[in-house]
Amino acid sequence: MVFILGISFAERNLVKKSLESFYGLGNQASARIMAKHYIHPTATVGSLSQKTVTSLTAELSTMPLETELKRRLQDNIERMRTMGSYRGRRHAMGLPVRGQNTKSQ
Known part of the structure; x- marks a missing residue:
């Protein structure tokens, strides 16, 4: 399990779908965030490094x-x-x- 903003996501989930599960983040916003952090569109949450998860959490906390x-x-x-x-x-x-x-x- 990977925690992003206090919400746990299964390691097999796609990063894009996990980001879109937040209220207020849609298709384009999640794609933009993934491109900013150099995350492949088919990457899973389990394949993210701890540094990437921390930077994602930091960016999402400002939105x-x-x-x-x-x-x-x-x-x-x-x-x-x-x-x-x-x-x-x-x-x-x-x-x-x-x-x-x-x-x-």
């Missing part, structure tokens, strides 16, 4: 991920609600925010 990112999203929605904007009112009523139809289900 807004997981609960911090979710909290930011909730704060933005709450800000829109208190402002009384159209989107905020739609959020408060539980209706579609981005122009979807409400007549058909």
